[in-house]
Amino acid sequence: xxxxxVNSIGELVGSVIPVILLALVIISVGADVIGRNVFSAPIxxxxxxxxxxxxxxxxxxxxxxxxxxxxxxxxxFVDLLPPRGRRLVHATMNILVALIATGVIYAAIMQIRTARxxxxxxxxxxxWVMSVGLAISMAAIVVMYLARAWSEFRQARSVGR
Numbered sequence: 578x579x580x581x582x583v584n585s586i587g588e589l590v591g592s593v594i595p596v597i598l599l600a601l602v603i604i605s606v607g608a609d610v611i612g613r614n615v616f617s618a619p620i621x622x623x624x625x626x627x628x629x630x631x632x633x634x635x636x637x638x639x640x641x642x643x644x645x646x647x648x649x650x651x652x653x654f655v656d657l658l659p660p661r662g663r664r665l666v667h668a669t670m671n672i673l674v675a676l677i678a679t680g681v682i683y684a685a686i687m688q689i690r691t692a693r694x695x696x697x698x699x700x701x702x703x704x705w706v707m708s709v710g711l712a713i714s715m716a717a718i719v720v721m722y723l724a725r726a727w728s729e730f731r732q733a734r735s736v737g738r
Contacts, residue, residue, distance in 0.1 A: 591641025
């Protein structure tokens, strides 16, 4: 898998789309507040739209954090290792993050199964849609971190020669 392609998809999904969702949250909440307080006419479903947009913003923002390698905070200690050891530890950490994200995907699937009969009342969207965002973001993190692990293992092998 091409790491450059994975990074460009990560940029779109983890940075561009969350910015659009943040704008949607700000616009829907702002319009609802103005409608309610100035015109005495709240916007029907605006609060639920903003909740859905915010939840997806968080889940997709996690992809952006993963793309920037901001999910792991032990770099200081790992960077003290010699180059080959550093690469092997980074690869191992990437695999561990991918395994944890896989466990979160399982939890999201269980949430989807249990929430499939409930909906947001005013907009009629099923509540499991929020958990789908979590599963998608964790799947993207699995792909990114496994691609990074592969790259780190290949580079560690070349450093050792």
